[in-house]
Structure formats: structure tokens, C-alpha cells
Amino acid sequence: MAEDLVLDTAIRDWVLIPLSVVMVLIGILRYFVSKLMRSSNQVPDPKMVKEGQVVIRARNLRAAANFIPAKSFRARRVYFCNEENGLLYVPKGQTQNAQAQMFSDPNMAMDMMKKNLSMIIPQTLTFAWVNFFFSGFVAAKIPFPLTQRFRSMLQNGIDLSTVDVSYVSSRSWYFLNLFGLRGLFSLILGEENATDDTQRMMQMSGFGFDPTRFGRRERQSRHCST
Numbered sequence: 001m002a003e004d005l006v007l008d009t010a011i012r013d014w015v016l017i018p019l020s021v022v023m024v025l026i027g028i029l030r031y032f033v034s035k036l037m038r039s040s041n042q043v044p045d046p047k048m049v050k051e052g053q054v055v056i057r058a059r060n061l062r063a064a065a066n067f068i069p070a071k072s073f074r075a076r077r078v079y080f081c082n083e084e085n086g087l088l089y090v091p092k093g094q095t096q097n098a099q100a101q102m103f104s105d106p107n108m109a110m111d112m113m114k115k116n117l118s119m120i121i122p123q124t125l126t127f128a129w130v131n132f133f134f135s136g137f138v139a140a141k142i143p144f145p146l147t148q149r150f151r152s153m154l155q156n157g158i159d160l161s162t163v164d165v166s167y168v169s170s171r172s173w174y175f176l177n178l179f180g181l182r183g184l185f186s187l188i189l190g191e192e193n194a195t196d197d198t199q200r201m202m203q204m205s206g207f208g209f210d211p212t213r214f215g216r217r218e219r220q221s222r223h224c225s226t
Contacts (some may be wrong), residue, residue: 016139023177037114137170
């Protein structure tokens with residue numbers, strides 16, 4: 001039987017609210033630091049931008065295949081997937097290697113390293129601060145019931161199986177703020193902000209966007225092959 005806890009208002013005033021405010025302020029500070037560290041003379045390759053937009057248009061067409069007439073879809077499919085002059089078809093001699101292009105441009109590699117450092121260093125220091133001062137607190141309670149699968153996500157740092165799953169520990173509240181403030185930052189800083197940690201982590205796993213590879217995937221999809 002899960003036990004109900006009475007949360008002290010002092011925890012709200014000295015743990016929950018300060019932790020949330022600090023996470024927002026750190027995100028805003030990282031945004032301006034990233035803008036200062038960004039190279040001012042970096043200009044995106046127009047060809048790479050154009051190919052990326054073509055891939056996005058092809059994805060939108062594939063997603064809306066069931067909402068447009070079949071004749072219109074077939075015409076657009078030929079426009080994208082035709083092997084002679086389709087927008088998604090790139091001759092083998094004209095393919096670009098995004099990884100080689102990044103290493104050939106030192107500014108691009110330096111900007112990626114700066115972005116990764118601007119994410120890793122602040123979050124490492126913030127997590128150490130949260131783990132030292134706020135570890136072990138039950139900070140909040142979610143107003144709806146949850147299954148036991150959410151226990152490891154919401155009660156990080158609390159080893160009590162008798163506590164209801166809807167209670168959130170202070171360490172888990174830090175992670176929820178870390179990945180859940182994207183909408184707030186988009187509202188405050190605009191859509192093109194540099195505080196999206198999920199996007200940063202995806203960038204760290206690779207060396208950049210390769211429109212040729214993604215265009216090949218679109219050509220090999222079910223809608224292009226049929």
C-alpha cells in the first residue's frame with residue numbers, strides 16, 4: 001500500500017521554486033553565451049540548405065499522402081522520386097560528405113565543439129549543485145495516478161518503494177526541467193534558440209546533417225518505391 005505524504009511548504013519555497021528558477025536562468029544564460037561563442041562569419045552552404053528543404057518537403061508529402069487526391073500524389077511523387085530529374089535524385093559524382101565538409105571547415109568544427117561545451121559544462125555543474133544541496137527531498141506531487149514504470153523516472157534518489165509513484169523527488173524534478181522547458185524557452189527566446197538539450201545530444205551523436213543520406217532514405221521509402 002503506497003503511503004501518502006504531507007509536503008512541507010518550506011520544501012516548496014526553498015527547493016522546488018529555487019530549482020525551477022535557476023534552471024530557467026541557466027537556460028537563458030546559455031542562450032546568450034552560445035550566441036557570443038558562435039562564429040559571426042559562418043555562412044551556411046546554399047546547396048546544403050536547398051537539399052535539406054527538399055527532404056523536408058518530401059517528408060511532408062509522405063505524411064500527407066492520405067489527405068490529397070491520388071492523382072496529385074502521383075504527380076508530386078514523380079517530381080521528387082524520378083531517377084532522371086527528380087529532386088531527391090543526386091548523381092553519384094555530385095554527392096557531398098557532410099563529415100568531410102565539416103572537417104574541411106574549421107569554423108564549423110569549432111562551433112560544434114563550443115556548442116557541446118556550452119551544454120556539458122553548465123549541466124555538469126548544475127547537477128553537482130543539485131545533488132549536493134537538494135538530494136533526497138520529495139519536492140512535488142503529480143495530480144493524477146501513475147503506474148510503477150514511472151518510479152525510476154520520478155523518484156530518482158529516493159529508495160522507498162512504499163511511497164506513491166506520483167511523488168517527484170528533487171533530483172527527478174531537475175531532469176524534468178532539463179528536458180521539459182523547451183516550450184518555455186521557445187516562448188521567451190524564440191523558436192531559433194540554442195537551449196534545446198535533446199537536439200544538442202542528437203548532434204553530439206553524429207557529425208551533422210547529410211541531406212544526401214536522408215534523401216536516399218526518402219527515395220527508398222514505401223511511397224517512392226510503389
